[in-house]
Amino acid sequence: MDRTFIEIGHQNLQKNGHEVCGDVFMSRKLQEEGRTIGVLSDGLGSGIKANILATMTASMALNFTIANQPVERSAQSIRETLPVDSERKINYASFTIADVEYDGETTILEYGNPQFLIFRGNKIMNRETMKTHNTEKIAVSNFMAQKEDRIILFSDGVSQSGIGRADMPFGWEIEDLKEFISDHLSNHPHMSAQKLARHIVNRAHMNDTFSAQDDISCSVIYFRKPRNLLVCSGPPYKKEKDATMAQTIKSFNGTKIICGGTTAQIISRELGCAIDADLSSNDLELPPVSYMNGVDLVTEGILTIGKVSEWLESMNPGGIDNQNAAGQIIHHLLAHDKITFLVGTRINEAHQDPSLPVELEIRRNVIKKIAHLLEEKYLKEVHIQFI
Amino acid sequence: MNPNHIYQVRICTGTLCHVMGGALLPELKPYLPEYLKGKVQVKGMTCADYCKQEDRKPPYVLVDDHLIESASIEKVIAYIKKCENHDSKQ
Numbered sequence: 460m461d462r463t464f465i466e467i468g469h470q471n472l473q474k475n476g477h478e479v480c481g482d483v484f485m486s487r488k489l490q491e492e493g494r495t496i497g498v499l500s501d502g503l504g505s506g507i508k509a510n511i512l513a514t515m516t517a518s519m520a521l522n523f524t525i526a527n528q529p530v531e532r533s534a535q536s537i538r539e540t541l542p543v544d545s546e547r548k549i550n551y552a553s554f555t556i557a558d559v560e561y562d563g564e565t566t567i568l569e570y571g572n573p574q575f576l577i578f579r580g581n582k583i584m585n586r587e588t589m590k591t592h593n594t595e596k597i598a599v600s601n602f603m604a605q606k607e608d609r610i611i612l613f614s615d616g617v618s619q620s621g622i623g624r625a626d627m628p629f630g631w632e633i634e635d636l637k638e639f640i641s642d643h644l645s646n647h648p649h650m651s652a653q654k655l656a657r658h659i660v661n662r663a664h665m666n667d668t669f670s671a672q673d674d675i676s677c678s679v680i681y682f683r684k685p686r687n688l689l690v691c692s693g694p695p696y697k698k699e700k701d702a703t704m705a706q707t708i709k710s711f712n713g714t715k716i717i718c719g720g721t722t723a724q725i726i727s728r729e730l731g732c733a734i735d736a737d738l739s740s741n742d743l744e745l746p747p748v749s750y751m752n753g754v755d756l757v758t759e760g761i762l763t764i765g766k767v768s769e770w771l772e773s774m775n776p777g778g779i780d781n782q783n784a785a786g787q788i789i790h791h792l793l794a795h796d797k798i799t800f801l802v803g804t805r806i807n808e809a810h811q812d813p814s815l816p817v818e819l820e821i822r823r824n825v826i827k828k829i830a831h832l833l834e835e836k837y838l839k840e841v842h843i844q845f846i
Numbered sequence: 847m848n849p850n851h852i853y854q855v856r857i858c859t860g861t862l863c864h865v866m867g868g869a870l871l872p873e874l875k876p877y878l879p880e881y882l883k884g885k886v887q888v889k890g891m892t893c894a895d896y897c898k899q900e901d902r903k904p905p906y907v908l909v910d911d912h913l914i915e916s917a918s919i920e921k922v923i924a925y926i927k928k929c930e931n932h933d934s935k936q
Contacts, residue, residue: 720859720860720861720892720893721860721892721893721895723892724892724893724894724895734891734892736859736889736890736891736892737890738857738859738872738888738889738890741859741869741872741890742869743869743870744869745864746859746860746861746864746868746869747859747872747890749859749890749892757892759859759860759861759864760861761861762861762864762865807861808898809862809897809898809902810861810862815862815865815866816865816866817865819861819865
């Protein structure tokens with residue numbers, strides 16, 4: 460059967476003049492249960508204090524939800540734990556929790572944040588059709604999600620962006636926001652969750668004339684057909700396996716990337732496809748990308764994947780605009796759901812020369828690290844196959 | 847050699863060549879003397895295993911079929927100049 464993949468994208472932007480964002484999003488995939496949980500929390504005020512409130516709230520809400528605690532008890536625990544603001548003498552952080560079961564059954568708990576939106580394709584779904592009830596001032600909604608649904612959570616920084624401007628005195632009104640999203644989805648029906656979240660945040664930032672008046676954040680949960688990506692890196696340990704590797708690439712259904720000059724040569728020889736190196740993408744840090752018929756991207760090996768690993772570890776995934784080889788690989792990694800690494804384990808002896816100006820890592824280890832990051836931080840389904 | 851000959855410069859974009867200075871080579875064109883501009887085409891190539899030889903000296907550049915080791919922009923231009931002079935003497 461055609462499985463549904465749940466993609467989660469999040470983007471945030473701190474209030475102008477602050478170092479950190481007072482909105483926090485956390486998510487977790489529970490592989491065994493097939494559950495996906497996302498929490499967006501908006502801490503009182505902005506800056507570091509708000510960030511701490513929101514981080515505490517989000518992590519408590521996430522863990523209580525994982526443990527299937529009743530809503531009332533979770534809410535009470537959160538309330539009793541949050542520190543009291545020294546100026547306002549109150550403690551407060553709003554939150555929205557989305558809890559998605561393996562079959563698409565979704566429960567959303569809302570407290571204080573603007574109401575979430577659901578789009579089925581490019582059409583907004585009416586909340587009246589959902590079962591909703593209130594406990595402890597928390598609105599609980601239940602519905603069955605289908606393929607091509609998107610759940611959109613956002614903080615009041617989005618809905619109140621532009622407030623006070625002559626043309627939008629009440630901020631970004633919900634009807635206009637819905638229309639904005641609907642237009643985007645009509646033009647780009649397969650837009651990734653990350654991209655949609657980024658577009659919404661950027662627009663809110665623009666509404667605030669590029670000086671955010673509050674923390675702005677948006678999270679998108681997108682139910683979609685899984686997108687497959689094959690990353691092939693390294694020559695096979697035994698030469699006899701060269702043909703197997705080439706056939707795996709040829710017959711793979713999805714996007715294909717080759718990382719490694721020697722690997723590319725092997726595939727080129729086995730499949731009889733020429734490689735065309737494009738010097739225009741050269742920069743001092745990384746060698747340029749190449750192209751081969753039937754393969755979506757060909758890059759150099761260890762330096763490029765080392766950079767990919769470094770960026771995946773550090774960056775805000777929406778924030779890269781670098782078009783060098785590593786930037787292009789990251790773009791592909793984030794845009795796909797199921798990622799298979801086909802890793803040849805032959806060691807390149809020339810790379811072990813101690814007189815080299817840089818240390819070249821062993822490919823197998825770097826790929827393992829990337830796979831781990833993709834699973835834990837970006838919630839991708841990852842498989843590694845050594846050859 | 848044909849006076850309209852276009853020199854095909856192919857720069858190895860492999861890992862070893864890149865870290866040993868090959869990263870600078872794609873910037874070759876602006877350094878060409880006036881009379882050679884338009885006579886040189888610069889391309890990349892994936893690792894052709896020159897670095898696997900016993901006595902390896904990356905980065906590698908191929909000018910037509912001539913292999914230049916420990917290549918630098920100066921070295922590549924000097925070689926092309928030498929070819930040109932050699933031609934004009936004939």
